[in-house]
Amino acid sequence: xxxxxxxxxxxxxxxxxxxxxxxxxxxxxxxxxxxxxxxxxxxxxxxxxxxxxxxxxxxxxxxxxxxxxxxxxxxxxxxxxxxxxxxxxxxxxxxxxxxxxxxxxxxxxxxxxxxxxxxxxxxxxxxxxxxxxxxxxxxxxxxxxxxxxxxxxxxxxxxxxxxxxxxxxxxxxxxxxxxxxxxxxxxxxxxxxxxxxxxxxxxxxxxxxxxxxxxxxxxxxxxxxxxxxxxxxxxxxxxxxxxxxxxxxxx
Amino acid sequence: xxxxxxxxxxxxxxxxxxxxxxxxxxxxxxxxxxxxxxxxxxxxxxxxxxxxxxxxxxxxxxxxxxxxxxxxxxxxxxxxxxxxxxxxxxxxxxxxxxxxxxxxxxxxxxxxxxxxxxxxxxxxxxxxxxxxxxxxxxxxxxxxxxxxxxxxxxxxxxxxxxxxxxxxxxxxxxxxxxxxxxxxxxxxxxxxxxxxxxxxxxxxxxxxxxxxxxxxxxxxxxxxxxxxxxxxxxxxxxxxxxxxxx
Ligand SMILES: Nc1ncnc2c1ncn2[C@@H]1O[C@H](COP(=O)(O)OP(=O)(O)OP(=O)(O)O)[C@@H](O)[C@H]1O
Ligand SMILES: [Mg+2]
Numbered sequence: 237x238x239x240x241x242x243x244x245x246x247x248x249x250x251x252x253x254x255x256x257x258x259x260x261x262x263x264x265x266x267x268x269x270x271x272x273x274x275x276x277x278x279x280x281x282x283x284x285x286x287x288x289x290x291x292x293x294x295x296x297x298x299x300x301x302x303x304x305x306x307x308x309x310x311x312x313x314x315x316x317x318x319x320x321x322x323x324x325x326x327x328x329x330x331x332x333x334x335x336x337x338x339x340x341x342x343x344x345x346x347x348x349x350x351x352x353x354x355x356x357x358x359x360x361x362x363x364x365x366x367x368x369x370x371x372x373x374x375x376x377x378x379x380x381x382x383x384x385x386x387x388x389x390x391x392x393x394x395x396x397x398x399x400x401x402x403x404x405x406x407x408x409x410x411x412x413x414x415x416x417x418x419x420x421x422x423x424x425x426x427x428x429x430x431x432x433x434x435x436x437x438x439x440x441x442x443x444x445x446x447x448x449x450x451x452x453x454x455x456x457x458x459x460x461x462x463x464x465x466x467x468x469x470x471x472x473x474x475x476x477x478x479x480x481x482x483x484x485x486x487x
Numbered sequence: 488x489x490x491x492x493x494x495x496x497x498x499x500x501x502x503x504x505x506x507x508x509x510x511x512x513x514x515x516x517x518x519x520x521x522x523x524x525x526x527x528x529x530x531x532x533x534x535x536x537x538x539x540x541x542x543x544x545x546x547x548x549x550x551x552x553x554x555x556x557x558x559x560x561x562x563x564x565x566x567x568x569x570x571x572x573x574x575x576x577x578x579x580x581x582x583x584x585x586x587x588x589x590x591x592x593x594x595x596x597x598x599x600x601x602x603x604x605x606x607x608x609x610x611x612x613x614x615x616x617x618x619x620x621x622x623x624x625x626x627x628x629x630x631x632x633x634x635x636x637x638x639x640x641x642x643x644x645x646x647x648x649x650x651x652x653x654x655x656x657x658x659x660x661x662x663x664x665x666x667x668x669x670x671x672x673x674x675x676x677x678x679x680x681x682x683x684x685x686x687x688x689x690x691x692x693x694x695x696x697x698x699x700x701x702x703x704x705x706x707x708x709x710x711x712x713x714x715x716x717x718x719x720x721x722x723x724x725x726x727x728x729x730x731x732x733x
Binding site: 309311322325327337 | 509510513597598601602603605606608609610611612
């Protein structure tokens with residue numbers, strides 16, 4: 237479980253996050269939604285400790301990130317998996333090499349154990365064996381995302397972060413990725429946080445949804461409550477797409 | 488942004504680069520990859536350029552020393568000392584800044600803009616040390632070898648070209664290149680090579696590591712890296728020559 241309390245973050249005096257408090261629960265897909273520029277990525281990177289926050293607390297279970305030294309953060313990071321927007325695969329190594337990288341770096345596993353783990357992770361994201369030796373530039377965007385997910389779960393993380401995991405993918409592939417993340421979250425009981433501005437993802441896997449607008453938390457709830465939230469800003473965000481207006485009428 | 492900003496950030500980066508490696512085995516593996524990638528792949532260009540320049544210098548010295556009063560040995564001596572002192576160290580470093588330097592900037596810069604560096608940091612890897620240290624060590628190690636190779640093939644270029652275009656005989660040339668030989672010149676140039684190797688790897692790494700934006704910015708950073716490395720090489724050449732040779 238990750239708990240954020242009264243988080244403030246400004247860049248050069250410009251407030252980007254204002255008094256955000258929320259809880260992200262394990263075994264659930266926790267979504268952060270909001271317009272472009274609303275502060276989703278800054279929130280995610282603040283929770284990860286990539287940005288120093290100005291005020292507030294960030295708890296990873298019973299550990300407060302704000303009070304941690306460099307060393308403790310390093311240890312914490314080994315419990316974190318992250319899927320970047322573009323995949324961020326290392327293009328100098330193969331698909332297999334990407335998943336093996338964290339194992340090489342942080343474990344004392346034997347080669348056979350590593351190989352097993354690599355196959356286990358890639359198998360979980362439905363990458364076929366023939367693609368193992370290919371380089372990231374030789375596989376499709378959707379496959380790259382899946383390999384990125386496999387790499388993120390290689391060390392069996394307790395916390396999984398995804399920054400717009402399905403942007404730039406066709407709707408069908410996007411759904412596959414969403415469902416994959418949800419399934420992995422359930423299987424390994426991870427605390428998963430996903431940034432998105434895709435309403436399809438919200439309807440698909442929005443077990444817990446945090447809506448932020450201009451750096452402020454405007455609404456929190458589940459996908460079942462979202463169409464009748466009574467929050468004007470959230471409605472403006474959702475019903476920018478006509479389809480959802482029809483959905484609301486027809487519901 | 489100001490000159491001092493860059494200098495400060497450059498040294499901060501170096502501080503992270505020389506932090507203790509996390510896993511020695513992985514660093515050693517990276518080091519060998521970089522030696523292969525940055526060093527061994529540069530051997531051909533060094534050979535070709537050195538042979539040609541050696542040959543061309545021999546012709547030019549022979550032309551300048553046509554007066555029968557000058558001893559024939561001067562042609563070989565001139566070629567040798569130019570190679571030893573300046574060409575095979577400084578000019579070679581300038582060439583390598585173009586080849587190896589732009590390669591380093593674009594590789595690290597691309598990793599920056601595609602979030603691969605963030606990805607390393609999230610995993611808890613010191614990205615500066617992991618990416619840059621093996622490159623610096625590889626280039627610093629390989630430079631003296633390239634220097635020796637370049638001197639040797641430069642001299643060979645003269646030996647082939649001189650007699651071929653009939654400006655000097657092979658025995659005269661060979662006698663010349665052994666005449667008044669100062670071993671200190673080699674020592675001096677190897678010291679220069681170590682400095683230049685450090686510049687050619689660390690400066691482009693800096694420009695790549697802090698690039699912001701996309702592919703376009705990576706291209707621009709490469710150009711900036713090469714220009715700045717070249718200026719620094721010449722600057723250090725001047726200082727080292729003043730300190731060590733006069
Ligand atoms: N490193 C930074 N320095 C200064 N300002 C920043 C920085 N990163 C983000 N910002 C500002 O913070 C605000 C929120 O940006 P953020 O990247 O979090 O948006 P986002 O919700 O992730 O948008 P998108 O959906 O487009 O990714 C923006 O106004 C941006 O200009
Ligand atoms: Mg974002």
